[in-house]
Amino acid sequence: MEIDGPKGVVISPFLKERPEKADVYVLAKAGTLKNPRDLVASVIAARNLTQADTALFAPALASPANLALLVYLGVDLLDTTRVVADGLLGRYHTRDGVWSFSEKAELPCRCEHCRKLAEGCDKTGPEAVNLLVSHNLQKLEEELLVVRDAIRSETIREYVERQVRVTPDQTACLRLLDQEHSYLERRTPEHRHSTFFANTSESLGRVEVTRFAERVRERYTAPVCDVLLLLPCSARKPYSTSRSHRLFAEAIGSSRRYLHELILTSPLALVPRELEECYPAASYDVPVTGRWDREERAWLCSCLEAFLKKNKYARIVAHLDGELEEAVRDTGLDAAYTGGGTNSLALEKLSAAVSEACRGALRLPDLRLLRYKAQADYYFGEGAGCALLQGRVQVRGRELQDENKRPLAANTPNGSLALSLLGAKRLEPLGRYIVTIGDFVPKGSLLAPGVMDADEQIRPGDEVIVEGERAFGLGRARMSGWEMVESRRGVAVELRHVKERKPV
Numbered sequence: 001m002e003i004d005g006p007k008g009v010v011i012s013p014f015l016k017e018r019p020e021k022a023d024v025y026v027l028a029k030a031g032t033l034k035n036p037r038d039l040v041a042s043v044i045a046a047r048n049l050t051q052a053d054t055a056l057f058a059p060a061l062a063s064p065a066n067l068a069l070l071v072y073l074g075v076d077l078l079d080t081t082r083v084v085a086d087g088l089l090g091r092y093h094t095r096d097g098v099w100s101f102s103e104k105a106e107l108p109c110r111c112e113h114c115r116k117l118a119e120g121c122d123k124t125g126p127e128a129v130n131l132l133v134s135h136n137l138q139k140l141e142e143e144l145l146v147v148r149d150a151i152r153s154e155t156i157r158e159y160v161e162r163q164v165r166v167t168p169d170q171t172a173c174l175r176l177l178d179q180e181h182s183y184l185e186r187r188t189p190e191h192r193h194s195t196f197f198a199n200t201s202e203s204l205g206r207v208e209v210t211r212f213a214e215r216v217r218e219r220y221t222a223p224v225c226d227v228l229l230l231l232p233c234s235a236r237k238p239y240s241t242s243r244s245h246r247l248f249a250e251a252i253g254s255s256r257r258y259l260h261e262l263i264l265t266s267p268l269a270l271v272p273r274e275l276e277e278c279y280p281a282a283s284y285d286v287p288v289t290g291r292w293d294r295e296e297r298a299w300l301c302s303c304l305e306a307f308l309k310k311n312k313y314a315r316i317v318a319h320l321d322g323e324l325e326e327a328v329r330d331t332g333l334d335a336a337y338t339g340g341g342t343n344s345l346a347l348e349k350l351s352a353a354v355s356e357a358c359r360g361a362l363r364l365p366d367l368r369l370l371r372y373k374a375q376a377d378y379y380f381g382e383g384a385g386c387a388l389l390q391g392r393v394q395v396r397g398r399e400l401q402d403e404n405k406r407p408l409a410a411n412t413p414n415g416s417l418a419l420s421l422l423g424a425k426r427l428e429p430l431g432r433y434i435v436t437i438g439d440f441v442p443k444g445s446l447l448a449p450g451v452m453d454a455d456e457q458i459r460p461g462d463e464v465i466v467e468g469e470r471a472f473g474l475g476r477a478r479m480s481g482w483e484m485v486e487s488r489r490g491v492a493v494e495l496r497h498v499k500e501r502k503p504v
Helices: 036-048 067-073 081-088 112-118 126-152 156-166 168-179 181-185 201-205 207-218 243-258 294-310 322-330 344-357 367-380 384-388 421-430 481-486
Strands: 008-011 024-027 055-057 091-094 097-100 227-232 259-265 269-272 315-318 393-396 399-402 407-411 417-419 434-437 445-447 451-454 463-467 471-477 491-500
Touching: 024 036, 036 055, 036 067, 036 168, 036 181, 067 126, 067 156, 067 168, 081 091, 081 126, 091 126, 112 126, 126 156, 156 168, 168 181, 168 201, 181 207, 201 207, 201 294, 207 269, 207 294, 227 243, 227 344, 243 259, 243 344, 259 294, 269 294, 294 322, 315 344, 367 384, 367 393, 367 407, 367 417, 367 421, 384 421, 407 421, 417 421, 417 463, 421 463, 421 471, 451 481, 463 491, 481 491
Parallel strands: 008 024, 024 055, 227 259, 227 315, 434 463
Antiparallel strands: 091 097, 259 269, 393 399, 399 407, 407 417, 434 451, 445 491, 463 471, 471 491
């Protein structure tokens, strides 16, 4: 039907071609998608072949147990069909799963409906059936509120990792979804304000982990240096604020200007000292047992091997202990192993090993400038650091300035890099993280309909450069670059600075 208002279209669960344009797409036969592979494949196909600003509706599928997974997978609209039908069939739902109501000796819920059910009404009578349906509906509504709150607090991934343990099929769905790295990466913000909790084995494959490792491997280049110091992570972040790393710094002393520091950790594998304030390095937490399982070891060692292949050092000092030292030794790395630790004897060994290794070593430039260079490369790609720091520059507080004391960039409290218009001009020729707009000067936020083109690398939370025939500005992306181009509504960029270009 040709209509003027919002439009819905029913699509196949295994879509092969782009459907006609609509506002809502209804996934046909969604309730029959019991196999984890089928469910993941059908939702991904639907999301990849429909516009970014449209909604996906999966009817007859939601339950309190799987709602979080479905939302994380990419489903926007859900209904009550399944829990109502199950209630009529005598099935009792909670976020921990579904059971036969007639077999429950006690009800694990104290809602008003369960209180009435526990008073002794006929379990097969119409009153009990109506109460059971009402209970199932309440549990689904409660779970929806929990999921919404998890999204707002930026903890939806952690909640999903916990919730999928309800059934093996849900755990399988999450693991299959994590294998679709491109699908998740294109939709995952570059930064979030909540602490990143890596509590399960699935955390090792999270986008935040793989993205950080990829950027360290592909964008980051260590400073020219003769000595590498390998250190363990700390519970407190950033590492430099922790007691252990302050003690390491005291033991290293003046030798710090002659060596490069690399922190080994799980699940991020490697964190160069210059990037310790970047997300997620500055805000993650893991269960600390001192044990490294096979997957963690393999991930760490592969990342370390790639790092040392790209960045060369004459000498390496490894201040590690326990299974972390064992994992590094097993790679065959030629290093001076000091045994790790923070007691006085351990710190004396570290100091002596570093002093010996740094004898005759090349002196590093200002460590604050190295941090700005590394962060610029991390956020804007290889070469951005050199472009931003060209000429005579200086650091005053948390601000990078040019030789005339004009600001180029600043470190924000959340670890990101905020450019000035002058700093953005230096990076503009690289052609990265740029949003191209039409012949107008935006005011306030930049909406998606005003975007003509955008760098595909852009993710929500990225610092972006906005340029058009009449305007040049800066802001934080609220969408991925591909979403800005596809979308017909919504905020694309929250603008911070906008300057009208002078006509040529």
